[in-house]
Amino acid sequence: MSREIKIKRGKDIKLVGSAEKIHANGLRSETVALKPSDFIGIRPKMLVKEGDVVKAGTPIFFDKNNEEVKFVSPVSGKIAEIKRGAKRVILEVIITADSEIAYEKYEVGTSLSSDKVKELMLSSGLWPMVRQRPFDVIANPKEAPKAIFISAFDSSPLAPDYDFILHGQSAAFQAGIDAIAKLTTGKVHLNINGATRADEAFTAAKGVQLNKFVGPHPAGNVGVQIHQLEPLSKGETIWFVNPQDVVTIGKFFISGQYDASRIVALAGSEVTNAKYYRTVIGASAKSIFTNNVKEGSNRYISGNVLTGTRIEMDGYLGFYDHQFTVIPENHEPELFGWIMPNFGKWSNSRALFSWLMPNKEYKLDSKMNGEERAFVVTGQYEEVFPFDIYPQQLIKSIMIDDIEAMEELGIYEVAPEDFALCEVVCTSKLPLQSTVRKGLEKLRIESL
Structure with missing residues (x-):
């Protein structure tokens, strides 16, 4: 029912x-990328090397912690580059895509x-x-x-x-x-x-x-x-x-084929042609951003403005993302800041006039409007957090690594995205999503 x-x-x-x-x-998209960083907690083991020819559905790497879980190519083509970081950590597997996709066939x-x-x-x-x-x-x-x-x-x-x-x-x-x-x-x-x-x-x-x-x-x-x-x-x-x-x-x-096609929304105040585009998982953002974004200093995001990942203009679509967003990049200090009345600013409180215009659409940029401060009790989280959980107490328990308190306060029910709005309204400017991820990872590792 x-x-x-x-x-x-x-x-x-x-x-x-x-x-x-x-x-x-x-x-x-001439190139696509598989990024192990999209998958929390995995330890990738490569199954291919640079120069190998693959089909859509060909396994590229698997998880050392669970060898059954395989990660496959979204397209057919050639392994162009395996980018590694410190301690040879795999950052990206770049694949040059064929013009016509060939597929692995499964029964x-x-x-x-x-x-x-x-x-x-x-x-x-x-x-x-x-x-x-x-x-x-x-x-x-x-x-x-x-x-x-x-x-x-x-x-x-x-x-x-x-x-x-x-x-x-x-x-x-x-x-x-x-x-x-x-x-x-x-x-x-x-x-x-x-x-x-x-x-x-x-x-x-x-x-x-x-x-x-x-x-x-x-x-x-x-x-x-x-x-x-x-x-x-x-x-x-x-x-x-x-x-x-x-x-x-x-x-x-x-x-019987792995069809990695995906429709993504291109959105944001700095986009000139905000529409839906058919592409593939891990597609190059450049193929969509080209001729569709205003000139100037922009913040490019794979995902939405609350939980997405910052990328470069030639970055790639995240495995779990279904939109690209472009907003203005801004780090310049503002004279008098929030003291000045301004109808173009958004606020969750009644400090600004935005509360009088609930349907107004705002052009917001990447500015933080402040820096991390002392963690103060404000009651702001509870206004935007629709769980029967005490969010501030949960965050504090994570900060001090109190596992028993985390469990009692409901950490098993939440994910970083659930604290995105709390992060927006936070007077203390705390990185709440990364804090929640830290707590979840500690418990996940403890449970292994």
């Missing part, structure tokens, strides 16, 4: 530059067992698309989740519209649902935005529990949805998958 859940705590940050709902013809069927589905997803490189709570890492294939979650909408600033992206892909989405449903004996929760009309790909999906969420960001975060529907206790696991990745999984079980 479906449910409708209203999220009251949170905040929508409305920004200039949302992607127009038009499919634009992007330039072919799939219509009535596969759960073990066979898991085996195929592991060998074909699909498994990294399945992530888990706790720890917000790639799902452990040796564990059984009590449920699987799919958040069919993203509520973050300038986020892509999955109803638009998945329109016309109902068959592949259903095939993906059918496959991942075999990985759990629990429910598959498909969560849609209750404030808008969802696409038929979601509303007509079979074998799922359809839930509606209404409210401000972070209503679209899967962590918020898990907390409302099936809260996690110590020792329990829940898996989650992005709706575009469900389509990729579905296409594989229809065709």
Whole structure:
């Protein structure tokens, strides 16, 4: 039975530059990259060397901690470069893409067992698309989740519209649902935005529990949805998958090929042609940014402005990202700063006039408007944090490495993205997302 859940705590940050709902013809990405840094907690072991020829679906490296989990090439082509950092840590595997993609072929069927589905997803490189709570890492294939979650909408600033992206892909989405449903004996929760009309790909999906969420960001975060529907206790696991990745999984079980195509939104105030572009996982950002971005000093982001990763103009799309964002780069000091009244500034408090214009879209830049300060109790986190968890106390417990307190305060339910809004409104300017990641990694390593 479906449910409708209203999220009251949170905040929508409305920004200039949302992607127009038009499919634009992007330039072919001449190179793509697989970045081990996209996958928290893995130790990559290379299976190829520079100069090797690969197909889409050819394994590139595997995880030393779990050799079953393989990471494959999104395209066919040649291994151009394996970039390494300090202590020979693998930073990027750069692949020069063919003009016509050739695919590895896998034998799939219509009535596969759960073990066979898991085996195929592991060998074909699909498994990294399945992530888990706790720890917000790639799902452990040796564990059984009590449920699987799919958040069919993203509520973050300038986020892509999955109803638009998945329109016309109902068959592949259903095939993906059918496959991942075999990985759990629990429910598959498909969560849609209750404030808008969802696409038929979601509303007509079979074998799922359809839930509606209404409210401000972070209503679209899967962590918020898990907390409302099936809260996690110590020792329990829940898996989650992005709706575009469900389509990729579905296409594989229809065709037997690893189709890494992905539709990404190009958004931000410094974008001149904010639209949706068809590309592939790990695509070169340069192929999309060229002739689509205003001149000047810009901040290029793979992902959204709250949780995305800063990249260069010739950087690459992150494995779990579905948008590129471009905003102004700004480090210049401002005379009188926040003292001056200004209708062009956004604030969560009533210190500025922005609270009088709730629907105004703002052109915000990368400026921090201050530096890290003493950690003071303000009550700001609770206003935008829709969990029944004490966020400030949890952050403090992580800072002092108090494992018992972390567990009692609910760290197993959260991920860094759940603290993104807290980071925005934080008077102390603390790096809350990296702090949460530090705590999760400590517990994950302790649990090994």
